[in-house]
Amino acid sequence: MFNRLSMAALAVALSATSSLAATEVTWWHAMGGELGKKLEEIATKFNESQSDYKVVPVYKGSYPETLTAAIAAFRANQQPAIVQVFEVGTGTMMAAEGAVYPVYKLMADEGEAFDTASFLSPVVGYYSDTSGNILSLPFNSSTPIMYYNKDVFEKAGLDPEVAPKTWAEVEEFSKKIVSSGAAKCGFTSAWITWVQTENLSALHDKPFGTLENGFGGMGSEFEFNGDLQVKHWANLKKWQDEGLFKYGGPVGGDQAATMFYAQECAITMNSSAGRAGVINNAKDFTPGFAPLPYYEDEIEQPKNSIIGGATLWVLNGKDKATYTGVAKFFSYLSQPEVQADWHQFTGYLPITNAAYDLGKSQGYYTENPGSDIAIEQITRGTPSANSKGLRFGNFTQVRTIVDEEFQSLMAGNKDAKQALDSAVERGNTLLREFEAAN
Amino acid sequence: METKKTTFDNRLLPYLLLAPQLFITLVFFIWPAAQAVKSSFEREDPFGLSTAFVGLLHYQRLLSDPEYLAALSRTGVFAVSVTVLSMVLGLAFAAAVDRLTRTGKVYTTLLVWPYAVAPVVAGILWWFLFNSTTGLMPFVLEKFGIDWDHDLNGTQAMILIIVAAAWKQISYNFLFFLAGLQSVPQSLMEAAAIDGSGPVKRFFTISLPLISPTTFFLFIINVNYTMFDTFPIIDATTVGGPAQATTTLVYKVYQDGYIGLNLGSSSAQSVLLMMIVMVLTYVQFRFVERRVQY
Numbered sequence: 001m002f003n004r005l006s007m008a009a010l011a012v013a014l015s016a017t018s019s020l021a022a023t024e025v026t027w028w029h030a031m032g033g034e035l036g037k038k039l040e041e042i043a044t045k046f047n048e049s050q051s052d053y054k055v056v057p058v059y060k061g062s063y064p065e066t067l068t069a070a071i072a073a074f075r076a077n078q079q080p081a082i083v084q085v086f087e088v089g090t091g092t093m094m095a096a097e098g099a100v101y102p103v104y105k106l107m108a109d110e111g112e113a114f115d116t117a118s119f120l121s122p123v124v125g126y127y128s129d130t131s132g133n134i135l136s137l138p139f140n141s142s143t144p145i146m147y148y149n150k151d152v153f154e155k156a157g158l159d160p161e162v163a164p165k166t167w168a169e170v171e172e173f174s175k176k177i178v179s180s181g182a183a184k185c186g187f188t189s190a191w192i193t194w195v196q197t198e199n200l201s202a203l204h205d206k207p208f209g210t211l212e213n214g215f216g217g218m219g220s221e222f223e224f225n226g227d228l229q230v231k232h233w234a235n236l237k238k239w240q241d242e243g244l245f246k247y248g249g250p251v252g253g254d255q256a257a258t259m260f261y262a263q264e265c266a267i268t269m270n271s272s273a274g275r276a277g278v279i280n281n282a283k284d285f286t287p288g289f290a291p292l293p294y295y296e297d298e299i300e301q302p303k304n305s306i307i308g309g310a311t312l313w314v315l316n317g318k319d320k321a322t323y324t325g326v327a328k329f330f331s332y333l334s335q336p337e338v339q340a341d342w343h344q345f346t347g348y349l350p351i352t353n354a355a356y357d358l359g360k361s362q363g364y365y366t367e368n369p370g371s372d373i374a375i376e377q378i379t380r381g382t383p384s385a386n387s388k389g390l391r392f393g394n395f396t397q398v399r400t401i402v403d404e405e406f407q408s409l410m411a412g413n414k415d416a417k418q419a420l421d422s423a424v425e426r427g428n429t430l431l432r433e434f435e436a437a438n
Numbered sequence: 439m440e441t442k443k444t445t446f447d448n449r450l451l452p453y454l455l456l457a458p459q460l461f462i463t464l465v466f467f468i469w470p471a472a473q474a475v476k477s478s479f480e481r482e483d484p485f486g487l488s489t490a491f492v493g494l495l496h497y498q499r500l501l502s503d504p505e506y507l508a509a510l511s512r513t514g515v516f517a518v519s520v521t522v523l524s525m526v527l528g529l530a531f532a533a534a535v536d537r538l539t540r541t542g543k544v545y546t547t548l549l550v551w552p553y554a555v556a557p558v559v560a561g562i563l564w565w566f567l568f569n570s571t572t573g574l575m576p577f578v579l580e581k582f583g584i585d586w587d588h589d590l591n592g593t594q595a596m597i598l599i600i601v602a603a604a605w606k607q608i609s610y611n612f613l614f615f616l617a618g619l620q621s622v623p624q625s626l627m628e629a630a631a632i633d634g635s636g637p638v639k640r641f642f643t644i645s646l647p648l649i650s651p652t653t654f655f656l657f658i659i660n661v662n663y664t665m666f667d668t669f670p671i672i673d674a675t676t677v678g679g680p681a682q683a684t685t686t687l688v689y690k691v692y693q694d695g696y697i698g699l700n701l702g703s704s705s706a707q708s709v710l711l712m713m714i715v716m717v718l719t720y721v722q723f724r725f726v727e728r729r730v731q732y
Contacts, residue, residue: 099487
């Protein structure tokens, strides 16, 4: 006990002396568990690579908790230099012009090389302003993909190497899986909002909201109650009634992963960052990876999917030395080696083209089949106004509304059209509220 | 009993003695409450960069918002159910334990245990038990032909949070009721027994009226508990869903303010909630207390 205490004291003393010389850069993040450890490792490596700056990562809980904590700290003038904000908070951060130090400006002020073109274009598109400037540094970006259980496919008499490409095939395969008794349900999905509504719209080149999905200004209105979305939600309800689809719960849909791991559902759709979890939990079966399905009668070549995950925002109100440190750290983070390591460990996308190329030359994608599906899906074709991304204020609450309306649909209280109409109407009220407040 | 009147020679001393308590109340209660009242009249972006006075706008919106009104009546259902359930069961257990002579202490200890469980842990326990994929209860209920899925069925979700919230509170009520029952004079009970009334009759005609101050006290405490302290239970089990079926007033304050960052509306909601509880407590003291015999 005494030993451990004295070691701790020693560690504190050592870190205190080393931080006397170095400028501290606080970094609030929302990465728990394995991801958090990896993130800390990155910070430690940066700190060891030079002696002028010390990045101090602090875990602040979930994404919404981190954002709220940062906002509260900003109001009390205690803000961190860097905060990790999830993609649905982007609208909120962009509107807070006086609070944010845009990354492109920071890098220019500090004379650090920062080439927008070196980043994957869908990632840049999601996080830049209307003039193409990147406001926050992309750090962990993911996109949803399909995971399936090869063993169950085989039991159901399906080819385990062939994943369903279209929704018609998802239905057909699910029927075979359920009727053969290979699994209790055909498919489930995490993130109903993100995967089955937002990405569905992008994939089929349908607008989610007016004014280029909100990129064109705060006057945007939702319009995700179009024919395609209504058709898809109605199908999900039909498939639920037929026992082909099982609802995985609101927000991230935690039950979806549980049902997939327990081999109750043969297919699930989830973030590409769920890959590590699938590999760790699929002890008794072989998982397969595939792009998200689409409706072939709606679009011949599906568009790129859109991203989720988070970026790093720099907050105003710190001294010059701190910002120099932030810029140096961001340059470090953008290095292909650092990026590729993070991407391969977590399943998040490689943010830069260089990191992707490095992975290729390392032979990572041939050794790990399926690991490049997310990248291929997000980079296919040219992004359109509908597949570039989403930018809406109050979007965290809007997602809650979409979840609630989906639950009403699943419970049979509303049909697909009613549920989506109501979600759009309630969402628009929040958009007007946001417009008025900013 | 005669009460002694203490006088202070020093005029300042009583205020000095009161100061720490006043300071704490001021800093931790009055000040935040005043802040909430202030921001309930304002519209502000989350970062506090621009603030505009909007008067009663938030209140007007809330009182004409069907979702808020639904949350209000939902909170009523929740508060009444939890209070009745936990008080009736607490009293039943207390009456049962009161009749035990030797094992009473053991049962008391066991029955008080749930109170030591933090609300959020209690929530997670019940969430595990009733989890529709991995839980034990849905498996058992299926045998009785009940398809349990509180992720989609709003009524079941409500039942779940009522059970979880009441379970925790039973211990508390039990302890107070037991103390109350034990202070009922034994001579009265014996006299009634000699007159030929059975244990049930004795309970309803003697014990229950005599413990009415305890019942009244617990009633107020329980209503306050369901209004404010049940937040962790809801957050750990249903997160206010499905489709807002378990979004009570206090949970809505959290959702709109903390998740939605709509500080103005959220403040207005806390002010309203505060007023509701104040009115309720006033009504209880004014009307219910008259019927309580001390």
